[in-house]
Amino acid sequence: MEIISIPSIMSIVIVIISLLKIIFKKINSFTNYIPLISGFLGGILGLLMFYILPTIIPTDNVFHAILFGIFSGLSSTGIHQLVKQLKQLSSNDSIDSNNTEKPETQNNEQVKTNQTTKNDQTSITKE
DSSP states (O other): OGGGHHHHHHHHHHHHHHHHHHHTTTOGGGGGGHHHHHHHHHHHHHHHHHHHOTTTSOOSOHHHHHHHHHHHHHHHHHHHHHHHHHHHHHHHHHHHHHTSHHHHHHHHHHHHHHHHHHHHHHHHHHO
16 A cells, blocks of 8 residues: 555645636746745655555654655655656757758758859959
């Protein structure tokens, strides 16, 4: 039963943070406080689990239960950001793979322009 405490705290914190993001989506500075709120919610959930379901939290100390909850809440933020960054990275890779022809074409045009400019300069110096 002890192993269920981390995922349960993480899941509850992610759901609450997602709901808060929907509620406060017009406030841009809210995202700056998400890790702080996640840690606080995790600490509260760790404390509640220690008293309500003591078999789930693998500790005999209230302070350790709160720390356990805080770290679980903060790890939920980290997991969320990891998934978000991986999605963003995969979408950027698909965009880059679709646009591979355009930069080469632009570079070829620049090379042709530079060669034309050099040829013009050479012809001017010869005269």
